[in-house]
Amino acid sequence: MNKTYNFAFFDEGSKREIRRATLKAIAIPGYQVPFASREMPIGRGWGTGGLQLTLSLIGKDDVLKVIDQGSDESVNAVNIKKLVSDTTGVRTTDSTKGASLIQSRHRVPEVPLQRDQILILQVPLPEPLRNFEPSEHETKKLHAEREYSGAWLMLFEQIMKYGIMATDADHPVMVHDRYVMAPSPIPRFDNSKLDNNEALILLGAGREKKVYAIPPYTNISSLAFDDYGFEIESFANHACILCGSNDVFLDELVDEESGETYFQCNDTSNCLEMVNQKQSLGVK
Amino acid sequence: MSVLEVPVLSVKQMNKQYGNGCSTCKQMKSGKVTKNYCHECGTVYACRDLTFDLYQGEVLGIVGESGSGKSTLMKSLYFDEEVTDGELYVAGFEDGNKNVFMESAQKKRYVRNHLMGKVYQNPILGLKMDFSSIGNIAEKLISAGNRHVGSMESRGAELLEAVNIPVHRMKEEPRNFSGGMQQRVQIAKALSNNPPILLLDEVTTGLDLSVQASVLDLIKGLQRDLNISIVLVSHDLGVIRMLADRTLVMLEGKVIEQGLTDQILEDPQHPYTQQLVHSLL
Numbered sequence: 001m002n003k004t005y006n007f008a009f010f011d012e013g014s015k016r017e018i019r020r021a022t023l024k025a026i027a028i029p030g031y032q033v034p035f036a037s038r039e040m041p042i043g044r045g046w047g048t049g050g051l052q053l054t055l056s057l058i059g060k061d062d063v064l065k066v067i068d069q070g071s072d073e074s075v076n077a078v079n080i081k082k083l084v085s086d087t088t089g090v091r092t093t094d095s096t097k098g099a100s101l102i103q104s105r106h107r108v109p110e111v112p113l114q115r116d117q118i119l120i121l122q123v124p125l126p127e128p129l130r131n132f133e134p135s136e137h138e139t140k141k142l143h144a145e146r147e148y149s150g151a152w153l154m155l156f157e158q159i160m161k162y163g164i165m166a167t168d169a170d171h172p173v174m175v176h177d178r179y180v181m182a183p184s185p186i187p188r189f190d191n192s193k194l195d196n197n198e199a200l201i202l203l204g205a206g207r208e209k210k211v212y213a214i215p216p217y218t219n220i221s222s223l224a225f226d227d228y229g230f231e232i233e234s235f236a237n238h239a240c241i242l243c244g245s246n247d248v249f250l251d252e253l254v255d256e257e258s259g260e261t262y263f264q265c266n267d268t269s270n271c272l273e274m275v276n277q278k279q280s281l282g283v284k
Numbered sequence: 285m286s287v288l289e290v291p292v293l294s295v296k297q298m299n300k301q302y303g304n305g306c307s308t309c310k311q312m313k314s315g316k317v318t319k320n321y322c323h324e325c326g327t328v329y330a331c332r333d334l335t336f337d338l339y340q341g342e343v344l345g346i347v348g349e350s351g352s353g354k355s356t357l358m359k360s361l362y363f364d365e366e367v368t369d370g371e372l373y374v375a376g377f378e379d380g381n382k383n384v385f386m387e388s389a390q391k392k393r394y395v396r397n398h399l400m401g402k403v404y405q406n407p408i409l410g411l412k413m414d415f416s417s418i419g420n421i422a423e424k425l426i427s428a429g430n431r432h433v434g435s436m437e438s439r440g441a442e443l444l445e446a447v448n449i450p451v452h453r454m455k456e457e458p459r460n461f462s463g464g465m466q467q468r469v470q471i472a473k474a475l476s477n478n479p480p481i482l483l484l485d486e487v488t489t490g491l492d493l494s495v496q497a498s499v500l501d502l503i504k505g506l507q508r509d510l511n512i513s514i515v516l517v518s519h520d521l522g523v524i525r526m527l528a529d530r531t532l533v534m535l536e537g538k539v540i541e542q543g544l545t546d547q548i549l550e551d552p553q554h555p556y557t558q559q560l561v562h563s564l565l
Contacts, residue, residue, distance in 0.1 A: 132412075145390050149427035156426065157419045159433055160455050226432045 001089035008055045009087040014038060018056035018211070022202060025213035030175030031143070032126050037209040041083065048206025050103045050122035051080055057118065058084065058101060064092045065099035070107045070249070070266035077105075094269040106169065108190040110248045110270040113199035115216060121184040123205035126212065128172040128182040148180045151223055159228055171230070173220050180223065181212065188222070189232045189249045195220040240265040243274035290375060291337035292513045293361075293481055298334040298370030298385075300356050303327030320353075320536045330356040332537040334370070338481070341511040345528025345545060347519060347560065353537040354517045355405070358485045361515065362402045363392040374399055376480060397427040401474030405486035407466035410473065413459040417444065417469050420458065421476045428477045443472035447502055464495035471502065475510075482506075482514045488523055500526060521561065525549055533557045 008015065014036075021035035040048045058064065064084055068077040072094040080103065081092045093099050096111040103120045113119055129139045132150030142150065151172050158166040165171070169185035173194065183191060184203055194201065194214055201214040214220060224230035239246040241262045248270065250263040265271035309322035309329075320329040331353045338344050346354050359365040361372070371383040376399045377391075384395055401424070404410035411420050421440040422430075430436055444454050447468040449461075458466045467487060474482060484503065488496040504527060507514055518524055524531055524545060531548045533541040533556070541554045552558045 141389070145393060147390075147393060147427070149423055152426045152431070153415065153419060153423045156422050156433060156436070157415055160416055160418055160437075227434050 002086045005087045007088055008058050009041075009083070010038065010052075010055055015056040018052055021211045022053065022056065022213065025202070025211045026200070026215050028179075029215055029218050030179030030181040030212060032210040032212045034209055035211050037206045040206065042079070044207040045124060047076060047080060047103070047105055047122040049204030049208075049211070050105070050120045050206075051083070051204075052206060053120045053202050053204040053211065054080075054084060054101060054103045055087075057120075058088055058090060060088070060090065062090050062100045063098055064090055065094065065096065065102045065269075066092070066104070067102070067107060067109065067267075067269075068105045070251075071268045073268065095273070096269060106185045106187075107249070107267065108186055108193045110265075110267040111273075112193075113197055115198040117199040119197075119199050119201045121186070121201065121203045123182065123184040123203045123210070124207070125170075126182055126203070126205040126208050126210040128180050143179060146178065148174075151180045152225070155223060155225070155228075159225075165224070165228060165230070172223050174223060175214065176219050181214075183220075187233055187249055188230070191220070191222045191230075192232065194218075235263065238263040240271060240274075243271045243278065245271070245274055289339070290380065291339050291373075292375040293338040293515075294371075294373040294380070295337075295361070296335050296371040296373075298331055298357075298360065298372070299329075299368045300331040300353070300360055300365070300370075301327055301329045301368050319351075329537050331360065331367075334539060336532060336539065336542070338513050338515060340480075340513055341507070342530065343507060343514045343516055343528045345524040345531040346515065346517045346534060347521065347524055347531060348534030349560075350519065352534040354519075354534055355485055357534075358402070358483055358515070358517055362400060362483055363396055374481070393427075397424070398477065399479055400481045400483060401476075401479040402483040403467070403470045403474050403485065403487050405489055407458065407463070407470055410470045411458045411466060414457060416455045417449065417458055417461075417472075418454045420469060421473045424473050424476045430477075439476060440472070443476060444469070446475075446506075447472045448498065462495075464491050464499065467491065467495075467499060468502070471499070471506075475506065478510070478512075480512055482512050484514060484516045486518055487516075488518070488520065496523075503527060521549065533560070 018035055021033045025033045038052060040051060042048060066077040066081045068074040085092055096109040101118050105122045127139055129142055129150045132154055133139050155165050169187050170182055171188045171191055172180050173183050173191060175181045183194060196217055198216055200216055203212050222230040235250045238250055240250060241264050243265060245265060249266045251266045252261055253264055254261050303326055305327045306325035308324040309317050309327055334357060348354050360367045367385050370385060372385045373380045374384055374395055377384060377395050418440040421443060422436045425436045441451050441454060445451060449465060449468055458469050488499055516527055528545045531545045532539050535556050541557050549561055552561045
């Protein structure tokens with residue numbers, strides 16, 4: 001552990017300021033709370049929002065898991081884990097069940113979260129109405145007045161152009177029938193996991209300087225039309241090539257030698273766990 | 285009074301000023317105030333003590349030189365700008381008993397989305413140029429609570445047909461359209477949820493004559509078929525003569541003359557109106 005820094009990199013005042021914004025965010029589910037986003041040793045847009053939340057919340061007894069689009073071993077995830085454990089000395093883990101703090105980029109883990117866990121999502125663009133209304137001043141008013149026709153209009157446009165709602169990720173959600181929120185670029189597959197989740201879900205946008213939250217047991221519904229319902233990605237007739245799971249989010253990959261496509265779990269730690277379970281069964 | 289004589293929209297003592305005003309201009313002392321501009325504090329009195337009613341199925345024309353407060357009035361009626369003081373009653377809102385100007389932003393938005401449609405002089409203000417034409421029409425329907433894609437699409441296609449925009453171009457962005465077509469898309473958007481009140485701000489200004497004629501023809505037809513009430517702002521007396529039943533003449537933020545359009549154009553009383561009518565000939 002590097003002792004030339006204060007515990008968890010930040011000075012205590014900074015941590016307190018971020019926690020105060022977080023508390024406000026939890027009190028108003030889905031509302032984007034501005035906060036003083038700090039300069040970080042990683043570039044803005046590389047997870048600084050999530051990292052600041054993690055650092056402000058982490059205590060000596062926490063166990064940290066960091067995932068980058070499902071993977072525990074990508075460069076970004078590894079480096080964030082290194083930075084946090086270097087400045088705090090906390091343990092890190094790959095297991096979703098074993099972690100108390102989970103920082104994630106663009107995925108909600110496949111293993112259901114529990115009530116004493118906190119999921120921290122990194123957010124590039126926190127404003128769901130931004131493409132409709134470029135001015136922050138105006139979007140704040142639209143949120144205040146619960147005027148969300150813009151969010152529906154963007155979906156309508158996609159239906160007109162492509163015949164379906166073409167949001168691959170970051171499909172806007174309604175939080176407890178009040179605020180429309182960008183769930184960060186998680187696949188539509190993960191939107192339903194946010195609904196009534198037992199864990200606290202925090203979302204941090206470092207570049208845009210916003211924090212927002214989904215407290216445990218909050219109703220989350222994905223925006224949809226009466227005649228065009230919300231649909232998640234379908235992996236019908238496909239299963240993970242490694243563990244055989246077919247009820248999880250799969251990545252479509254190409255075998256470079258044979259040129260054939262195959263599917264593999266996106267959540268690597270869950271995949272590994274499934275494989276281990278199977279093998280232990282096989283030995284018996 | 286019979287039910288028919290209740291106005292659908294009623295404005296009482298509406299004032300709109302830009303600036304706080306000072307002791308000099310509040311008393312309207314001559315010398316310091318030129319037209320509606322105060323030299324002491326720079327306050328502009330855009331609308332002064334405007335009072336008028338709009339009845340069912342009527343076209344109310346508003347004429348006046350540029351800077352006379354016509355567009356400010358229209359912006360205030362559509363809540364694009366807040367008024368300084370005054371009252372506005374709309375028949376479809378709380379039975380016309382509540383002053384809409386004093387209501388919350390949400391209530392104003394309700395009135396605007398459900399009971400009114402507006403066509404701006406400049407299509408950039410009224411349309412989202414990056415969204416498809418059908419999307420622009422759907423925006424108004426969505427904000428009025430519609431969540432059914434099929435019904436919005438068919439309503440949009442029907443309206444674009446009515447304003448002579450070929451249906452095969454309905455998914456195109458208005459930025460690709462000519463000025464006249466953009467104006468017609470705006471009209472289709474304004475009409476999408478059958479508003480009882482339509483606000484038209486200089487709809488034909490800047491369009492060439494044949495397009496002007498077709499837009500005017502369209503408005504006249506819509507008014508006759510749907511029996512909606514229209515407030516029509518124009519500085520073109522020809523347009524006013526063709527469309528308006530009644531006319532207000534504005535000058536320096538005030539209404540200086542009002543009456544039946546024929547009467548105003550044939551027998552103007554105020555010197556400014558006389559000059560205006562005279563310059564037409």
